[in-house]
Amino acid sequence: MKNIWTIIKKELKRVFTDRRVIFSLFVLPPLTIYLIYGLMGMSAERENERVEEYTSIVYVINSPETIDNNGEVAPGFMDYLVDNKPIKTNLNTADASELEDLRDKLENQEIDLIIEFPSNFETKAINNETLGVNLIYNINRTYSQNAYLNYSSTLQNYETEIAGTRVDLDLLEVFDLSIDPVGDEEKAKGSILGMILPLLLVIYLMAGAMGIGIESIAGEKERGTIATLLVTPIKRSQLAIGKIISIAIIAVLSSIASFLGLLAVLPQFAKIGGEEGAIETASYALIDYGMILGIMLTTVLFFVALIVIVSTYAKSIKEAGTLIMPLYLIVMGAAFFNMFTQNVSKEFINYLIPIYNVVVALKAVFSFDLSITNWLITLGSTIIYTVLLIFLIQKMFRSEKVMFNK
Amino acid sequence: MLKVENITKIYRLSKKQMRLENTNESKKIAANKVSFDVKPGEIFGLLGPNGAGKTTTLRCISTLIKPDEGDVLIGKDRISVIRDDDKARGSLSFLTSELKLEDHFTPNYLFNFFGNLHGLDDETIERNKKKLFEKFGIDEFAEVKVSQLSTGMKQKASIAISLVHDPDIIIFDEPTNGLDVLTARTVTDYLEELRNEGKTIVVSTHIMTLAAKLCDRIGIIIDGKIRKVGSLKEILSETETDDLEDAFFKIFKKAKEEDGGVI
Structure with a gap:
């Protein structure tokens, strides 16, 4: 030992x-x-x-106005965003005619996200139609991806707001989110x-x-x-x-x-x-x-x-x-x-x-x-x-x- | 012809070295105005105890380190602290047990390698190799890796390789250090042979019998200073002694008294 x-x-x-x-x-x-x-x-x-500090530039096409379904009211999208912006955003509205220009800007990384609502969204929503909302973002840009991810959630919450105006609880799906990525794969x-x-x-x-x-x-x-x-x-x-x-x-x-x-x-x-x-x-x-x-x-x-x-x-x-x-x-x-x-x-x-x-x-x-x-x-x-x-x-x-x- | 003129080399000591050397001095004068000359066909022995400054002096001569003061003259060319040391190394050889051969290679390969570094053509390398390998019996293990050789074989190979360029001046630090009797004898015999060929040879040693037997003249170095230079006969006569060991102790004692040191 x-x-x-x-x-x-x-x-x-x-x-x-x-x-x-x-x-x-x-x-x-x-x-x-x-x-x-x-x-x-x-x-x-x-x-x-860096991403959090950044102010994303978002364009909304055919932005919905206030939806009034027989007295049940859902706010317009821009009004809804006043208190519900998911990230720092420079929000803009645009017409459908500007879409091509905006896509070019998105590809050139001048803007970060385009949210495209269908025309006459409010009327179609009241008629219980299921609509398509298109999110266009740039896959090569982190800020753009971040804006897309955050606004996807916000749109789902907004959908719930609109669904709340409907009497028929089976019609909760107001719109389908589709994505349209631009950029170089x-x-x-x-x-x-x-x-x-x-x-x-x-x-x-x-x-x-x-x-x-x-x-x-x-x-x-x-x-x-x-x-x-x-x-x-x-x-x-x-x-x-x-x-x-x-x-x-x-x-x-x-x-x-x-x-x-x-x-x-x-x-x-x-x-x-x-x-x-x-x-x-x-x-x-x-x-x-x-x-x-x-x-x-x-x-x-x-x-x-x-x-x-x-x-x-x-x-x-x-x-x-x-x-x-x-x-x-x-x-x-x-x-x-x-x-x-x-x-x-x-x-x-x-x-x-x-x-x-x-x-x-x-x-x-x-x-x-x-x-x-x-x-x-x-x-x-x-x-x-x-x-x-x-x-x-x-x-x-x-x-x-x-x-x-x- | 080799002439050493007032070589001084000062080392700065680290705190650890000061502690180990038991001194308060941050500088150590390893060589202090060392002067001697060696003629062609002569073996000069630098004799001194460990730490006397032998290796430092030989390193200065071989251009491995630069003296703080003083010069070394080889033949007609003066090598000083500002001269081209690379050329000087071509005419001298420095052998020491500190110089090792790479384990991974064979003596044959290393001989060719160092021959090339000395700028020799293949024919000269082969001629010198034949002579040296035969002399040291290296042929038998020429193709064996250094790692597999005995200490004696390594030393023989090391000597042969150091002499690849057939230098005029050979500097040998402790030539028989760590060698068995037979290998040591081969080495000393060869040094005598080289002297007879007219080479200028400097060896350092602390072995009295080797210095007495091998060297034509001896320089006794103690604490970095040359205390006595002469043939064995001259040293014995001047110190009134019968053998080199007695002479050395007499000189050593006197040196310490002069320097005020402790024996």
């Missing part, structure tokens, strides 16, 4: 006297969970807030992919580069094999670039392998989402694949450069593993933070922020909404950051404090 206790004490001492082990065992896991779920929650909340499918794929791709790219990047330099330092290279006439810069390129090649291959696995499992994602077939039928053009590839290649180089800096600075694989975690968390954070944002960012600045720009650009390309300018900004800025990091790596390779810091 004494021996067992001696062994236990030694093992516990080994763990609790090593700050790195304490960090990776007891600090990192809760931090990771907090960060990932916190950012996911923050992203969802941010999106909700491909884009809608793409936005589903845009939620998941940037996240997975960015994490795979980072993870693919991490293992090999840590091993390649910190591993060589730990084993003493890097010094053998440093006593040859090879320039430190050549050694650094050779390492970076070889790690990048392996990381790209690794991320392609992960990507193929992802493609294989995508149909399952669609089933989980209840939209079977939606994802696999989203079809991208060659230029989209080119854009994705361009982003992947520059990103992997950027990630490799980041990892090489950590790996060069660290004295051992263990230290590099600990130091790399905060970077990994930042990458995951950027990916999760953007997960629930459905609208593709058009702001120039978002395509300049390191790491985040890649997530935003991937999201945009999967949603068929990445302009060549924003693509070039993403690629250009990522390449510039990578070149700066490579300069730093070369400087580190020339520093004896860094290379011989055992």
